[in-house]
Amino acid sequence: MTGQQVQESDIIVVGGGGSGLTAAIFARKAGASVILLEKHSELRGSTGLSIGSITATGTPHQKKAGIADNADAHFEDMGKFAEKFSGPERAARDNLELRRVLVDNVGDSVKWLMKLGVRFYGPMPEPPHRVPRMHNILPNSRAYIYFLKREAERVGVDARVNTPVRQLILEGDRVRGVIAMVDGRETRFLASRAVILASGDYSSSPEWKGRFNPPMRDVDGVNTTNTGDGQRMGEELGAKIDFGELMYGPNLRFMPPAKAALVQRLPPWPWLTGLMKTALETMPSWLLRPFVLQFVTTYLSPEPTMFEQGAILVNRNGRRFADELDKPTHAFGGQPDKAGFILFDEAVARQFSAWPYFVCTAPGVAYAYVPDFRRTRPDIYYRGDTLAAVARSMGVPEGALEEEVAAYNDECARNGRRPLEKGPFHALGPVRSWIILTEGGLSVNGHHQVIRDDGRVVPGLYAVGSAGQGGLLLDGHGHHLGWAFTSGRLGGLHAAGANSRDLS
Numbered sequence: 001m002t003g004q005q006v007q008e009s010d011i012i013v014v015g016g017g018g019s020g021l022t023a024a025i026f027a028r029k030a031g032a033s034v035i036l037l038e039k040h041s042e043l044r045g046s047t048g049l050s051i052g053s054i055t056a057t058g059t060p061h062q063k064k065a066g067i068a069d070n071a072d073a074h075f076e077d078m079g080k081f082a083e084k085f086s087g088p089e090r091a092a093r094d095n096l097e098l099r100r101v102l103v104d105n106v107g108d109s110v111k112w113l114m115k116l117g118v119r120f121y122g123p124m125p126e127p128p129h130r131v132p133r134m135h136n137i138l139p140n141s142r143a144y145i146y147f148l149k150r151e152a153e154r155v156g157v158d159a160r161v162n163t164p165v166r167q168l169i170l171e172g173d174r175v176r177g178v179i180a181m182v183d184g185r186e187t188r189f190l191a192s193r194a195v196i197l198a199s200g201d202y203s204s205s206p207e208w209k210g211r212f213n214p215p216m217r218d219v220d221g222v223n224t225t226n227t228g229d230g231q232r233m234g235e236e237l238g239a240k241i242d243f244g245e246l247m248y249g250p251n252l253r254f255m256p257p258a259k260a261a262l263v264q265r266l267p268p269w270p271w272l273t274g275l276m277k278t279a280l281e282t283m284p285s286w287l288l289r290p291f292v293l294q295f296v297t298t299y300l301s302p303e304p305t306m307f308e309q310g311a312i313l314v315n316r317n318g319r320r321f322a323d324e325l326d327k328p329t330h331a332f333g334g335q336p337d338k339a340g341f342i343l344f345d346e347a348v349a350r351q352f353s354a355w356p357y358f359v360c361t362a363p364g365v366a367y368a369y370v371p372d373f374r375r376t377r378p379d380i381y382y383r384g385d386t387l388a389a390v391a392r393s394m395g396v397p398e399g400a401l402e403e404e405v406a407a408y409n410d411e412c413a414r415n416g417r418r419p420l421e422k423g424p425f426h427a428l429g430p431v432r433s434w435i436i437l438t439e440g441g442l443s444v445n446g447h448h449q450v451i452r453d454d455g456r457v458v459p460g461l462y463a464v465g466s467a468g469q470g471g472l473l474l475d476g477h478g479h480h481l482g483w484a485f486t487s488g489r490l491g492g493l494h495a496a497g498a499n500s501r502d503l504s
């Protein structure tokens with residue numbers, strides 16, 4: 001095309017989250033020149049918004065805890081997760097070749113991240129894993145991006161933000177590069193060896209969610225820049241998408257603090273994360289929790305048990321809008337600002353102040369209770385001696401809230417649910433309903449090359465992370481990040497033509 005700028009390198013990586021940064025680093029370390037193009041104004045992706053848990057075997061943490069484990073056992077246990085959460089029919093279609101790639105290499109991914117400076121604590125148990133395997137990042141998932149970005153700069157990856165990739169450039173059937181927007185102008189980026197799609201999932205594309213799972217179409221995704229661009233580009237060349245209908249959510253989540261607290265802006269200095277790790281391992285949790293919760297930057301998810309025990313949901317107009325016990329997550333679409341508040345009385349507040357009644361799981365402290373929110377999240381916690389007082393603090397109309405609670409309490413007399421009785425009353429919110437991630441990635445082979453329906457490779461095209469999930473079921477916690485970093489490492493090396501044995 002005339003008038004287009006042209007830029008050249010050996011490898012072009014599309015997407016600057018966990019898998020893209022990792023792929024870029026490994027391709028560069030294998031000797032290729034690498035340009036990474038990121039659509040958003042910062043490198044981050046869902047990776048930097050996540051809780052940050054990664055599930056792996058053979059790590060120094062397992063060793064230190066005296067846990068004997070191996071990749072074969074992990075492989076078997078992943079099958080149990082797939083059966084339990086995705087169902088036997090899907091589990092029978094799981095991509096076992098990619099599961100093998102994951103379990104055989106994810107321990108090395110954790111070790112490599114540790115070498116960069118990432119610090120984990122754990123491992124934590126998560127049945128049906130037969131032994132503890134879940135490693136949790138300190139202080140939060142932004143540390144992944146911090147260290148990956150630093151390493152990418154160190155090895156000489158040319159990373160550009162605000163550069164959305166629009167389409168692939170083909171020469172015959174070979175992928176030769178991409179067309180991206182730079183300052184509003186189309187620019188051709190030519191890749192002499194390969195393009196690696198690392199553009200995440202389609203959790204924020206109404207079209208893609210609607211295509212595979214229509215009721216999810218208008219439920220917002222957490223990461224607004226993940227719109228299935230890589231899946232679209234690969235599908236246009238004949239790749240297929242497996243398990244496109246599988247989505248994690250909708251799921252109620254509180255917004256993270258609008259303005260990051262000072263402690264959240266601190267870099268993950270080794271002395272700080274080291275101190276946190278020692279404290280987590282040695283100090284009582286009650287002493288630590290206010291401190292550790294200060295670092296939480298992610299979208300915490302309240303437990304449905306709050307509703308079972310008598311909390312209700314109201315919208316910004318103070319009106320109840322859903323049966324809290326029957327898929328309330330599906331009812332947010334039509335509400336003002338797609339938001340709600342969880343309202344409860346003093347009895348529920350006391351109940352959710354101690355195990356086993358937690359408001360949500362939380363990184364660092366495992367479980368967060370009402371007093372934790374009161375202390376560390378004043379932006380989303382409200383309290384008032386009367387309904388009118390709590391309504392004022394939430395910024396919703398007092399009369400409406402009083403009316404709704406009176407009507408709800410009348411219903412309770414008939415249906416046996418627990419009414420909101422005595423103040424003080426408490427509320428948490430705004431809470432929104434989100435799709436956290438979608439599972440449909442492009443079909444790839446064991447070297448992360450994109451393949452067509454008939455199994456033929458698309459020359460010059462690789463896909464990693466969620467974009468290259470290839471029909472692999474990643475049920476349970478910590479497998480998605482495990483896949484992002486592991487497929488990133490291996491995909492980057494394969495694309496650069498390196499031997500996957502020189503991996504560290």
Ligand SMILES: Cc1cc2nc3c(=O)[nH]c(=O)nc-3n(C[C@H](O)[C@H](O)[C@H](O)COP(=O)(O)OP(=O)(O)OC[C@H]3O[C@@H](n4cnc5c(N)ncnc54)[C@H](O)[C@@H]3O)c2cc1C
Nearest residue numbers: 015017019039045046047051052053165200465466478481
């Ligand atoms: C709230 C939340 C909590 C989570 N917690 C966990 C957890 O604890 N453990 C776990 O294993 N998983 C977790 N996940 C899932 C996990 O974070 C993701 O599966 C993983 O980070 C995906 O990595 P990725 O590199 O494939 O994609 P991402 O990290 O999302 O990166 C994709 C990047 O590509 C960019 N991009 C998209 N289109 C284009 C384009 N056209 N041009 C250029 N750039 C483009 C995007 O802007 C984005 O930066 C969580 C997810 C969320 C949202």
